[in-house]
Amino acid sequence: MSKKVVLGMSGGVDSSVAAYLLQKQGYEVIGVTMKVWEDSKNYEQNQGGCCSLFSVEDARRVAYKLKIPFYVMDFKDEFKDKIIGKFIKEYVKGRTPNPCIDCNKYIKFHSFLNRALNLGADYMATGHYARIEKEDGRYIIKKGIDNKKDQSYVLYNFTQHQLKHTLLPCGGYTKDNIRKIAKTIGLEVYDKKDSEEICFIPDNNHGKFIEKEIKKDIKAGYFINKQGKVLGKHKGIVYYTIGQRKGLGISTGKPLYVLKINPKTNQIVLGENEELFKNQLIAKDLNFIPFEKLSKSMEVDIKIRYTSKISRGIIIPIKNNAVIVKLFEDERAITKGQSVVFYSNDMLIGGGVIHKVIDSVKNE
Known part of the structure; x- marks a missing residue:
């Protein structure tokens, strides 16, 4: 009897080919798109981010082509609490979070895995470029063989239990090979562009997103240099991150960069690149x-x-x-x-x- 795998399908080429590779390895594959964020603009603008209706339909078409069952699971409430809530709190504290890592930790490889196992699956799988192996009785993660696409960085929170029940079929392939496989087997997503933005902020304006979510104006403050001299006014610390140069609106005759963000004083320290x-x-x-x-x-x-x-x-x-x-x-x-x-x-x-x-x- 074939072992059952619940595969997270984003509608992109990686998870689509992952379904095919798992089939070739003899697994019974069930495709699932995790609905974590609702944004109709993605669909209307044909952006097709990983949470858009457009991408759900891409995943559904791939599942139909490969003759595997396909479902959509709702994780929106948990995502808003665990991921978006933390994202906002971190920026308010003057920090720059990584929501993709938190999503892997709390949603994909915890909540989604638990649902898969509760449905009787033996494994869950994703299209990440990394490899899971076992050495000396312990599961380990190795980089994907494609150095340009390796995604092991975002997977460091795995537990041994999670690794035991996770498959990453794309890790032994290059991105070019994955696209060639998709084209060969007739998947329309073979040339689909990779999603690079944060899924719930398609325009990459995190400050604007936070201001909208907390439903109140972000307090403006001052740019200062390391000696405390005021250089100008900023529109709120959530709009900035360390190393930023663009969008400061400061003219001093030389490039200035964000060196430090102080949420207690609502000040941002600027200085030169070497600092x-x-x-x-x-x-x-x-x-x-x-x-x-x-x-x-x-x-x-x-x-x-x-x-x-x-x-x-x-x-x-x-x-x-x-x-x-x-x-x-x-x-x-x-x-x-x-x-x-x-x-x-x-x-x-x-x-x-x-x-x-x-x-x-x-x-x-």
């Missing part, structure tokens, strides 16, 4: 995959954001499930609220949320 480079931080809310807890210092590869290059450094355990991260080279715009993720070659060690950025200490 953004740091090499130490403290991370909390940690999760490790090859082992339960970091017991001693460890030299690792490090990513301070999804799009950043790999850096080298040391992670040092401290109290309250936190680590000090010491980078061997300065990194630009290390940002509170973002995730820092650790690797050993192609194996995902774990990660956590950046809690504090420490002024650079000269590396000996």
